[in-house]
Amino acid sequence: MSDRRRIQRQVCNLSARIFVPKTSDIILCEVTDITSYGCFIKTAEHELVPPNFDLSIGMSTLPRACRIARREANGFGVEFLDPVRQEIEAILIEHAFKEELVFEALNLASEGIVSATEVRLHKAVSAMMDLIERRNATIWQHNTTNETPIGNARSSATPIPVRYSHTPLKDLLKSA
Known part of the structure; x- marks a missing residue:
């Protein structure tokens, strides 16, 4: 599958928390790559994550509104929503x-x-x-x-x- 991202994601390993709307549930997760538009999240509880949620990355106390853009077996890609x-x-x-x-x-x-x-x-x-x-x-x-993976610049x-x-x-x- 070709990479259709607007910006190349930066590989990272950041702890994060998913806040499920209208509940007090918090799901611990890991951000494995990130851009200003979105990120990829891994969590053992990814089937419990609703389509829209708030995400707090690292020690941040300001969660960002997100929506799931795609689900994969090992996690999901999210788009940051701009309020x-x-x-x-x-x-x-x-x-x-x-x-x-x-x-x-x-x-x-x-x-x-x-x-x-x-x-x-x-x-x-x-x-x-x-x-x-x-x-x-x-x-x-x-x-x-x-x-690119084969060394050519694009x-x-x-x-x-x-x-x-x-x-x-x-x-x-x-x-x-």
């Missing part, structure tokens, strides 16, 4: 767009209409995420070639941006 987009959108709504969005929600009777404020909000969030992605990509620009492109999911605006307004 930053949701956090940026929530902060912008709270501090810059809340009154406008509430006003528009009350005055626009027809559902499905995208307001000018919603468009501005999404453009602002997208611009901030693009900035973050560009800054993250510069970290990896120094690594322009990778050695070029590696700038990482493909991650597609982020977010909470629909109407759900955020309901909680406001």
Whole structure:
């Protein structure tokens, strides 16, 4: 099977903890390779790990949201989920767009209409995420070639941006 990763993973041997959502269960595991986009995890209890979970690596007290990308006999590959987009959108709504969005929600009777404020909000969030992605990509620009197993160098492109999911605006307004 060919390697389809955006960035070559770094081999490691790090202890980690999986936090199962909506429970107090902690599953001990080992991270065997890692990138800024994901990692490979080995654990004796890999069949108990749900599709989405939080992972704390090493001595970190800040777990990262993850989803299982593939399962193998000896473990599973995970993708790190980026909650930053949701956090940026929530902060912008709270501090810059809340009154406008509430006003528009009350005055626009027809559902499905995208307001000018919603468009501005999404453009602002997208611009901030693009900035973050560009800054993250510069970290990896120094690594322009990778050695293949047979010793030939191949070029590696700038990482493909991650597609982020977010909470629909109407759900955020309901909680406001």
